[in-house]
Structures are given as structure tokens and as C-alpha cells.
Amino acid sequence: MKTKDLNITIAGGGATHTPGIVQALLNSIDRLPFSTLTLYDIDAQRNDDMYTIVSYLLKKQHITAVELKQTTDPEIAFTHVDFVFSQIRVGGFEMREQDEKIPLKYGLVGQETCGLGGFAYGLRSIGGLLEMVGFVQKYAPDAWILNYTNPETLVSEAVRRKYPQAHMLNACDMTISIEETIARNYGYDRKNWIPQYYGLNHFGWYTSIYDKKLERDVMPELLEKLKKAPMKIAEFNAADPSWQNAWNMMSKIINNFPDNIPNNYLEYYLYPDLVVQETDSSYTRANEIMDSRVKETKEIAANLRDGISGSYYDADFGEHGNYIVDMAISILEDGHQRFMLIVPNHGAIENLRADAMVEVPAYVGRLGAEPISLRQPIGDFHKGLMEAQNAAEKLLVDAFFEQSYQKALQSFTLNQTVPSADKAKKVLDDMIIANKGYWPDLN
Ligand code: G6P
Ligand code: MN
Numbered sequence: 506m507k508t509k510d511l512n513i514t515i516a517g518g519g520a521t522h523t524p525g526i527v528q529a530l531l532n533s534i535d536r537l538p539f540s541t542l543t544l545y546d547i548d549a550q551r552n553d554d555m556y557t558i559v560s561y562l563l564k565k566q567h568i569t570a571v572e573l574k575q576t577t578d579p580e581i582a583f584t585h586v587d588f589v590f591s592q593i594r595v596g597g598f599e600m601r602e603q604d605e606k607i608p609l610k611y612g613l614v615g616q617e618t619c620g621l622g623g624f625a626y627g628l629r630s631i632g633g634l635l636e637m638v639g640f641v642q643k644y645a646p647d648a649w650i651l652n653y654t655n656p657e658t659l660v661s662e663a664v665r666r667k668y669p670q671a672h673m674l675n676a677c678d679m680t681i682s683i684e685e686t687i688a689r690n691y692g693y694d695r696k697n698w699i700p701q702y703y704g705l706n707h708f709g710w711y712t713s714i715y716d717k718k719l720e721r722d723v724m725p726e727l728l729e730k731l732k733k734a735p736m737k738i739a740e741f742n743a744a745d746p747s748w749q750n751a752w753n754m755m756s757k758i759i760n761n762f763p764d765n766i767p768n769n770y771l772e773y774y775l776y777p778d779l780v781v782q783e784t785d786s787s788y789t790r791a792n793e794i795m796d797s798r799v800k801e802t803k804e805i806a807a808n809l810r811d812g813i814s815g816s817y818y819d820a821d822f823g824e825h826g827n828y829i830v831d832m833a834i835s836i837l838e839d840g841h842q843r844f845m846l847i848v849p850n851h852g853a854i855e856n857l858r859a860d861a862m863v864e865v866p867a868y869v870g871r872l873g874a875e876p877i878s879l880r881q882p883i884g885d886f887h888k889g890l891m892e893a894q895n896a897a898e899k900l901l902v903d904a905f906f907e908q909s910y911q912k913a914l915q916s917f918t919l920n921q922t923v924p925s926a927d928k929a930k931k932v933l934d935d936m937i938i939a940n941k942g943y944w945p946d947l948n
Contacts, residue, residue, distance in 0.1 A: 506647070506871070507587055508837060511539040514586045516637055517593035517654070518544025518575065519551030521798045522825060526590055527559050529826030531566060536834045537588075543574040545582035548597075552577065554806035561809050579637075583644035588833050592653045595633035596943055598799060601626070602791035603939045609786035610935070611928045616780075617790065618656040618707050619773035620922035621929070624901050625936045627659035628913075629943040631905050634660045638668050649836055649873075651676065651829050657706040658862045661847045662902045665862070674832055674874055675847035677706050677864065679768060681824045684714075686752070687727060687766075690736040694718070699843070703854055703879055705891055705898070706847050706864050707770035712879075714766075724766060731759050731766065741823030747793065750783070762886075774890065774921040835869040844869055848876045856882040861895045894921055910947040 513530065515523055523544065530537065544559065546552035556575040563571060576582050583589065594601070604622035605615035614620035634654050641648055650673040654660055661675040680702055688695035697718040702711045714724045735749070735756040742748040754772035761775075773780055805815060828844070835842040846867045850857055853865045853876045867874040883891075900916035903909065910933075917929035937947060 506837070509538040509540075511537065511587040512541040512543070512585050513539045513588045513590065514543040514545050514582050516545050516582070516589055516591045519546040519548050519555045520592050520594065521794075521802050522592055522653075523555050524558060524562060525822035525826035526592075526829065527562055527826070528822055529830040531562070531568060532827075533830050533834060534568075534571075537830065537837060539587075540570060541572045541574065543576060543582055543586070545576055545579070547577055549577050554803055557806045557809050558802070561814060565814075579640040580644060583641050583648070586641070586645045586648045589637075589641055589648055589650045590653070590829060590833075591634070591637060591650055593630075593633055593637060594654070595629040596626075596940075598791045598795050600629060600940070600943065602789060602795075603936075605789035605791055606786060607935050607939060608922075608932050609781065609784060609789070611931055612781055613928060613932065614773045614777045614780055614922040615784065615786070615789060616773050619770055620777070621917055621920055621932050621936070623656045624659075624897075624917060624920060625940060627656045627898075627901055628905055628945070629940060630654060630656065630660050631663040631902070632943070632945065635663060635667055638664050638671050638673065642668055642671060646670075648672065649674070649833065651832055653678070653829060657847050658864075658898050659902060662862045662898065663905060665849060666902065666906065672873060674836075674844075674869065675706075675862075676829055676832060676844065677847065678823075678825045678828050679707060679770065680709075680845040680864075681828045683755075683766070683769065685824050686736055686739045686742075687731075689739045691727065691730055693723065698723075700845075701866065701879070702845055703863065703865050703883065704768060704887070705862070705894055707768060708774070708891065708894055709768045709864050710765035710887060711767075712765060727766060728759060728763060731756050732763060739823070741821040743821075744797070747790065754780075774894070777922040832869055836871060836873070839870040841868040841870045841875075843867070843877075844874075846874045846876070848874050851876070853878050854883055855879070856888065857891060858895070861891070862898075890921065893919060897921070904947065905945060908945045908948055913947050 544552050552575050604625045608621045609615035616622045652675045657675050657677050684695050697716050699715040701713045713722045716723045735753045738748050751769040755769040758767045843866050847864050850861045850863045851859050865876050867876040897916050897919035900912050904912035917933050918926045923929050
């Protein structure tokens, strides 16, 4: 493996999260010495906007040793690449809007990665991600793919079936963001923490958070604080007030189920009725984002082209970029740092099926992810929830590969946000129409 002059490609380069990843890369350039950074996107305009912004970032920080490229050609993007950071969003925010709005029409949760919206996105995303992983296998089979592309469990399950040899880590920043937000709210230093956690992606629980400096498990005291009052949005989410709802719901979950700190995404499975009641079905999260960060990014790129610069990129990016860049460093240095990753279970949770894709802590080094066993069975409440969700996810990936309408319907019906097969079928039939050209044909 090359250890200097690395070539890095961001797939989905035009995404609004790119500056955060680039900043994290620049902050770590001594440990992850790269000389080429390529933005790859199928949308040339968005990619060029981001190219303009990243050029500005490099210039502002006087970085001259990095060559910045942009391309829509996978051969250029992946030939000789060492690390691929993947954050593609098949169908963009326009299709996310459909994912969110179609289930809401039938009174069901409409969300990007959870519920039927997540499943619709999954059937689009699997195809796009498999294509991208296929390109990497063709042009640079030894490259490491660090994947943030959603819905993580579905896409990682599909990649595992089709390209089991791919060097890929599947990661989600939600656990690190929860930990960082908790630490900032209550004055802890997250760097001292060893968190124990298990679940499926966007569907899990902490079992303990050992603080090395304080020499105790701090989860019981954190639970007490979270039970009393929800946490406040951390600075890195300050521009985005809707995160407050997530933290409010987290406190609600803890008040009902006080043994574990939950992943906030469980709100969609535990309180689907409440979530639907509180959602504006004509203006969803996708609308919010299109009207805020997507629009702002375009404006910033336009301003930079006109020679006007702003202070926006001094922003606090949170842990999103650092987390995935730290993973690359841990591979390169064989560092065995600990990350939450989405991996095949294979006994990490002893009483859950071996072939489930689970989210658990893992050490990361040259061999990739080495998951850490929980070393105790999980209780029936979490196990039951996870098994139903996992079966629904397996069925959806089957539906993709077998182009099976029946499997898709079974999957939609089993999704934990859906109370009736009738509604599942209605949503599925609407989504087939909305996703024409993105989904495989289901027969
Ligand atoms: C977290 C999750 C991601 C998800 C994102 C949504 O970072 O881990 O999986 O995509 O939140 O954020 P957004 O601002 O796009 O609603
Ligand atoms: Mn995630």
C-alpha cells in the first residue's frame, strides 16, 4: 500500500458535505499525505460548484501541494486511486422529497433512511453504489472505499453479496455526532470515552460509555441528565434547528426505556404515529435542505466565481469529516483505532443471525474492520425489533437482486413503521411509478 503521494477521490463530490470532508483531509495531511484530490460526480454543474469552493479552501489555506481535479468520468476518477470517500445520493434531493412525501400521503413515516422512504431510497441507492464499487474494482481493486452512502445497512448488504472482495468500510456519523453533542452539552471530553454500542444502522443502543479519565461508566449519569431535559443543539448543527426535535425525541425514548442511550433514529420505529402528526407533509426535510444548504452552496460558488469571498467556510463542521478521515488514517497506519461500523455480524452479537449487517464497534487497520464482540446476549426487546427490521432489509435486498415485486411487498409490510399490508402495497405501487428509471423493474 502506498503511504505517500496518495490519490483521493470523493464520489458524490458535488454534495454539500464535501467541504467538511476536505477540511478534515487538510487538517490531517501530514498523516494522510495526499497529492491529488478528485471530485467525481455525475452532475457536472454541482461538481463544478464544489470545485470552485474547494479551490478557494485550498487557496485560503495556502495549500499548493495538492492537485485538485474534477471529473464525471469514472475511469479518470478511480484509476490509481488509493482512497475513495463515497457519499453519493442517487436521485438527489428531488427523489428524497418523494421518499419523504409518498408515505406521508398514507399517514406513514416519510423519512430519508427509515421507514418506507428509506426502503425506496435503498432500491435506488443499491444500483448506484454497486455501479461505483464496480468501477473501483475495475480501475483500482486495491483501493479502500470509505462509505457514507445511505441507507447504510441496505447498500452494505448488497455490496457484500455482489463484491465480497471489495475493500470497503461502511460508516455512519450518527454515533459520533450523538457522543460529540452529549459531550459538548454536559462538559465531558469525548476523547476519553470507550463507548459500547450495538444495533443495525440508525437503529441501536449504547450499553455503556466508559470514561478513561474519570475511570467510570458515565452512561448512568448521562441517562439521568437526558431524562430530565433534552440536550441542546451543538454549534456544528446550529444553523439547523430541526436537530432539536431529534434530541427531544431521544429524551422521550429514555423516559420510556431508561436502560440505554438510544440512537435518535429509533423515534421513527417507536413513535411513528407521533412523528407523522408532527411532520408537515407538504414541506419535508428535503425541502428544508434544498432551501438552505443546497441553495447556499450554489450562491457561495457563484459569489466565488464573481470574486466575492465569505466567511462561511470557517464554520464548525462537527465530526462528520474527521470521523471518516480518521478511518483512512487508521488503515494507513494500521492504527487499530475504534470506530462504529456496519459489518456482517458473524457472532459479534451472539444471539443474532450471523449474516445480519450490524453496527458495532470495530478496530480498523490494514486488514480493514475487526469487529468487537459484545460478549453478552442481547435482550428480547431489542432483539425482536432488530430481527424484524433485519428481515425486512434482507427481503428488500433480495427484491433488488431477484427483481421481485413479492419480496418488495413483504419487505414493505414488515417494515416496523407500517401497520398494514394494504398501506404497504399502496406506497409500493406509488413508489414504483415515482422511481421509474432508478429502481430495477419488479416482476
Ligand atoms: C446523519 C446521519 C446520516 C443522514 C444525515 C441526514 O448524519 O448519520 O445518515 O444522512 O444525518 O442529515 P440531513 O441534514 O441531510 O437531514
Ligand atoms: Mn447515518
